[in-house]
Amino acid sequence: MLTIGQLAGYVGVSTKTIRVYHDKGLLPEPDRDASGYRRYGAGAAIELIKIRTLAEAGVPLARIRDLRSAGDDEFQRAIEEIDAGLSARIRGMRATQKRLRQLAEGRLLAIPAEVTSYLEELTRLGFSERWVALQRDLWILVFTTHPEVAVALFRDQAEIMADPKSRGLFLDYDRAHDFDSHDPRLEELAGRIVDATRERYGTGELPGVETDSAIPALIQGAVNASSPAWRRLDTLIRTRLGQA
Template sequence: MRIGELAEAVGVTTRAVRHYHHLGLLPEPERRANGYRDYTLRHAVVLARIRRLTELGLGLAEVRDVLADDAGKDLVEVLTELDEDLARQESAIRERRARLRTLLDAEALPAEGPVSPELAALFARTAPLSDSPMAVKDREVLALIETAAPPEERERLMAVVGAALESPESVARANEAYALLDELVDVDPGDPRVEAAARRLAECTPRELLPEGAAIDHDSSFLRALYADFAPAQAEAIRRALRILTDARTDGATDGTTDGTTDEEGAR
């Protein structure tokens, strides 16, 4: 058989046959005097087995292990591992579909979506905050953190934020902080309103959001990108609020107090 006849007989492409030759999965036959490869029934049997294994989901490296005489794994072991991997994928797909169903069943999807059902519920509960440009950015950052954080840390952060915005009073305080920050768009970073906004932001920000026992690196790539997304005075207010929170946490750990403020010199 020629390569085209072999490929047609097994139901693959000639390109696939050449690729299997290149990877060493399918031995190359001897060539006739006219230069054409002469494929035998044995080549068709091996090629058909390669097709069956790949259709089961095996990668070509795993197919090589199965076909090799000195393979460290037999076919049963390889197929067992494949079955376990498919079971994990099946579980992940079920979880994703459940999340999609929760989002689709919601009355309205948030502009930042898709997000987790937990964060979508938080956004729905604090919907009045979306009137503030600063609130919109804050929601975008929350969606970013939820996406990028490891699962355990994401769960912890969402629980902290949810608890912090549970009452109408806490929502009102957050609204006030957003309003103060919105006013800083065209303000000089040295304006006294920057300090007022920083203190109010620190008051309504749970200390648990900060990494436990670790100093905040304001020159980190993430924080530099965060500050750059705001007007200079807004970025300065956020920077000061973080310093107030870290100073308060340090003071609280030292003397047992929970006061969330510090003097202006320390905030700077």
């Protein structure tokens, strides 16, 4: 026979936990012996192991108490349900672990493989690391917050980049980052970008997410905050497109 301390040590729980199980009606409390100590037999140890296993699987104590009085079939069904739930939690934790490791490696990409390939191609085409990082953050935001339109928007962008003339405009936009905000080249670049935009989309509404979304402004705000020249360029473009 075991004392409560010995039982706790063998099963791997604290004596306080055993007393909680007594109070909750999960584990019968044995009578005291002649010395005034409660003694636990093998049956109590086995029951405690079952309770500990269920508790570690996340089963509430009230549910564990109900299962103690369940028949074999009901108990088996409950165990299968618990196992399925635990498997789902494990899958979720593994996915979280993967994202955590990606975050630690600086590559948390909530974006499809084709976008990743596109970003790698931008570097090869001569875009700055700053531009590629901004594009990555942009597409992470769009794919996370507006997945219903993200693919169409991305493919439109990729098609534009495939055209050497259009790609040249974006390269010039990238290089304008370090211009003085009053540099006359910004006026000329804004004009070329507006002309190209109207040539592709006409004078109607430009493609994008729903008009009440705060994400486009959030993205453009992050871009503009990194460069006074980019901020002025954005203002010039919006004014000429009638979006100011």
